[in-house]
Amino acid sequence: MGPTRVRRNQDADWDAWPVTDYLAENYRRLHPCDIGVIHHHAAVYRHIAPGSLARTLELGAGPNLYPLMLAGAASRRIDALEPSAANLRYLRRQLDGGPDASWQPFYSLCRSLDPALPESSTEALRPVRIVPGGIDDLAPGTYDLASMNFVAESVTEDSAEFTLFCDAFVRAVRPGGRLLAAFMERMPSYRIGEGPVWPACPVDEAALRAVFAPRTTGLRIARVAKDLTLPEYGDTGILLLAAERPDGPPTWPRTPAGAPAPQG
Numbered sequence: 001m002g003p004t005r006v007r008r009n010q011d012a013d014w015d016a017w018p019v020t021d022y023l024a025e026n027y028r029r030l031h032p033c034d035i036g037v038i039h040h041h042a043a044v045y046r047h048i049a050p051g052s053l054a055r056t057l058e059l060g061a062g063p064n065l066y067p068l069m070l071a072g073a074a075s076r077r078i079d080a081l082e083p084s085a086a087n088l089r090y091l092r093r094q095l096d097g098g099p100d101a102s103w104q105p106f107y108s109l110c111r112s113l114d115p116a117l118p119e120s121s122t123e124a125l126r127p128v129r130i131v132p133g134g135i136d137d138l139a140p141g142t143y144d145l146a147s148m149n150f151v152a153e154s155v156t157e158d159s160a161e162f163t164l165f166c167d168a169f170v171r172a173v174r175p176g177g178r179l180l181a182a183f184m185e186r187m188p189s190y191r192i193g194e195g196p197v198w199p200a201c202p203v204d205e206a207a208l209r210a211v212f213a214p215r216t217t218g219l220r221i222a223r224v225a226k227d228l229t230l231p232e233y234g235d236t237g238i239l240l241l242a243a244e245r246p247d248g249p250p251t252w253p254r255t256p257a258g259a260p261a262p263q264g
């Protein structure tokens with residue numbers, strides 16, 4: 001048997017992302033790990049003056065509404081960047097018709113931790129703009145804050161491409177801009193329901209520090225214990241990251257040592 005080929009981001013059919021099964025497994029009820037992520041992110045947002053961020057990013061938003069809700073007080077415009085046709089359809093329905101009732105416990109927790117959020121989740125989602133596209137569409141220096149939840153480590157098996165995703169994420173904010181992220185810890189490629197295997201790149205705290213320490217200041221990494229109420233994805237928990245992009249032009253290389261230079 002020959003060596004197994006490493007699957008890169010473009011090798012997966014993101015348009016066919018199994019929204020219904022993904023929601024059923026992860027977001028139809030508030031799991032302990034969501035509580036951990038929401039506490040972490042809300043602790044950052046509640047120290048940001050309401051309406052003081054002109055434009056923020058949710059990179060690879062997927063069908064997850066709570067990161068968008070959390071930004072709803074601080075940000076005047078939230079770009080939900082997402083390449084998958086299936087996820088875009090779900091997001092449009094949620095914004096047009098109001099969030100599914102299953103998001104209410106998520107929103108209640110967000111609002112209890114950040115009282116600047118409005119009474120209704122529909123109102124909190126008002127600043128969201130759905131932006132079809134992916135990492136290659138990001139223009140450097142655009143955002144005051146960028147958030148990325150379960151994306152860079154969950155969309156490629158190639159650690160060099162993981163680094164490029166994180167690099168574009170950092171560059172997407174202006175110098176001094178804030179970064180917030182969540183990563184599955186040590187998750188191998190995974191399945192949702194009985195569907196296909198999606199590419200993933202197992203990362204631990206040391207891997208995150210290796211990528212983010214040269215690119216950020218004030219790097220903080222926290223951990224949420226493995227959530228046994230979720231399906232077995234092979235992870236060992238969740239890593240949470242907060243940091244800022246340093247002032248001034250980037251001083252770090254885009255590509256990791258030995259990795260091929262990005263095309264284009």
Ligand SMILES: C[S@@+](CC[C@H](N)C(=O)[O-])C[C@H]1O[C@@H](n2cnc3c(N)ncnc32)[C@H](O)[C@@H]1O
Pocket residue numbers: 009014017059060061062063064081082083084087133134135136148149150151154155
């Ligand atoms: C594991 S899901 C996470 C979704 C969501 N952020 C969450 O918190 O549940 C990975 C997401 O990354 C998106 N994605 C895949 N390739 C991408 C790319 N090149 N640029 C941006 N997002 C991408 C997928 O469509 C999917 O929505």
